[in-house]
Amino acid sequence: MKLATWNVNSLKVRLPHVLQWLEANPIDVLCLQETKLTDDKFPVAELEAAGYQVAFTGQKTYNGVAILSRFPLHDVVKNNPRFADESQRVISATIEGIRVVCAYIPNGQAVGSDKYQYKLRWLDALHDWLADELKSHDQLALLGDYNIAPDDRDVHDPAAWAGSVLVSDPERAEFRRLVDLGFKDAFRLFEQPEKIYSWWDYRMMAFRRNMGLRIDHILLSPMLAARCTGCVIDKLPRKWEQPSDHTPVIAELA
């Protein structure tokens, strides 16, 4: 069973990449963020033709999340029922007994801004909701764009980024609070090469210079962590024409 997450930065633009990537990679469940499509424009037929069932919730211009699955999706829930939010940032479903939560965590814009406060409140609410979800789901995976680099190892230049949004202490504390619920960062369950990232700025030739951050993650409940046999970031799609600025993260379960 392979689970993956990918912030596609517009599914309208990136659908060919998603289809190409799925053709080359045997992924069972793919969580997408920043689809930027209202539900009436979601490419259901194209994805079903590729062998995937879909659950999605979107809005105009911003946000939007989806789960694509080779297996049936049960008990689909949109958003965090504990947090009133106009932004479409969360969708959940049970697939082969696994509760899959796909999340696009707010960016936060700048430390101290209104959007930063919203990010921290949003993460508090996510924490409280998932604490309860874990009581009813032994097998729970939280996949998505967290917009948090949990550790200096996840930052190309920790000195330059120190204290700024995506790496600030309060954001990292929120990430640790999720981990303290019992989750494991799938990527760190395994020995990994250094300087592996999941996002690079479009500007400054950041990708070619590997000026990236690891901000897309797969957190696994203890039972799923015990089943996990590997976790990799596939940076290949970042090299394609007109790429997303993020690249997929994949976890394999036995």
Add this chain to the structure above:
DNA sequence: ATGGCTTGCGCTGCAAGA
């Protein structure tokens, strides 16, 4: 050096991303 790209909206530059 706070810019640098990319997208959506919609037709003109601007907001937002990270």
